[in-house]
Amino acid sequence: MNAHEPIGHAWQPLEADAESISRQFPQPLMALANGTVPAFVLRGAYSSGDCTDLMARFTERGYFSRDTVARESQLSGGPYLDLGTSLGRMGADRDEFFAHADRTHALFPRLFAGLADPVQTIYRNLAQLAEGKTVKTAEEVDGRRYGPAIFRIYHGQEGHKAHIDSARRRAKSEYAVSRFAHQFAGILCVQKGTIGSDSIIYRAKSEGKLAAVVERGEFEAYAKAQNLPRVQIELNPGDLYFFYTENIHKLPQTARDRTRVVLAVFVGMSPEVDEIFVWS
Ligand SMILES: O=C(O)CCC(=O)C(=O)O
Ligand SMILES: [Fe+2]
Structure with missing residues (x-):
């Protein structure tokens, strides 16, 4: 138990729809940034039937095979497969990055044709x-424009070791999102x-x-020795969650x-700025 935590207020994600969250918190994103709540979990934000259809399209296009990576310009390999444009992976070359993002903007509407647009689902809920x-x-x-969102495909034991995501803190970043x-x-x-393979968020900033x-x-x-509060966000198809990426988090490297x-996005917000930027 954290010494600063008021008794009776466990650090737990809030599961609700965007409208009730915004009724409960005048500034929902600041509630995440301040660490009041580890995450907002919006169950069933997107249709699970459309998730299944999307998966069938990915399978049809061979997106689950590493052999396809070399042939498909929007796929990139590494510890997990990306479908979309990653600033982290591609940002070193600005021209290449923005050209890649343009191709993602062209590809996604084709991938989503006839289904609800999952990128819009994320943006719409975020707007609330x-x-x-x-x-x-x-x-x-x-x-x-940056890439609008990115699909991340985790096979086998792939995950992310404990980390934070911060364009602001990334050294020498010459991108607007910083x-x-x-x-x-x-x-x-x-x-x-597989059960237990979803992300774990710690009540700890990397400072x-x-x-x-x-x-x-x-x-x-360290987290174990200090008994740091942590939550695991178990997801089902169609569930959407938001969290503060400057809290240390990881995706367990467990057998899958x-x-x-x-489908993932990053979100940049400053209290005094009227626009919120979304990228991947
Ligand atoms: O997939 C998740 O739940 C979190 C992934 C993550 O931390 C990242 O992409 O930086
Ligand atoms: Fe992350």
Whole structure:
């Protein structure tokens, strides 16, 4: 138990729809940033039937085979497969990054034809949590757009070790998204992974001494020794959750007998700025 935690207020995700969340919290995103709530979980935000159809389209296109990566320009390999444009993976070359993002903007409507648009589902729900701010795909001052969202495909034991995501803190970032004070993620489950393979969020920011602990890959042992509060967000197809990415989090590297597929976005917000930028 955290010493600062008021008795009787366990650190638990809030499961509700966007409208009730925004009734409960005047500033929902700040409730995440302040650590009042670890995550908002919007069950059934997207139709599970459309998730199944989307998965069938991916299978048809061979998106679950690494052999397809070389042939499909919007797929990239690494510890997990990406379908879409990742700033983290592609940002080193600006021209290449924005050209890749353009191709993703062209591909997604074709992939979603006849189904509800899952990217819009994320943006629409985020807008309800956005305190009247405008939610839009991130762009540079010259109008070049980032990728709108990205599918992440986790096979086998793939995951993410304990980390934070922060464009602001990324050294030498010359991208517009680095100006936001706060960063969040929105994750929509398309196919459920094996039980226990969904993300774990810790009540801990990667600051000071902890940043070094994370850097050395020793965070898990530290969290255990300190008994840090943590929550695991178990998702079913169509469930969407939002969390503060400057809280340390991980995707367990456990044996998966089922491929986990999510649609993910990053979100940049500053209290004094009217626009919220979304990218991947
Ligand atoms: O898939 C998730 O639930 C979280 C993934 C994550 O932390 C990331 O993509 O940076
Ligand atoms: Fe992350």
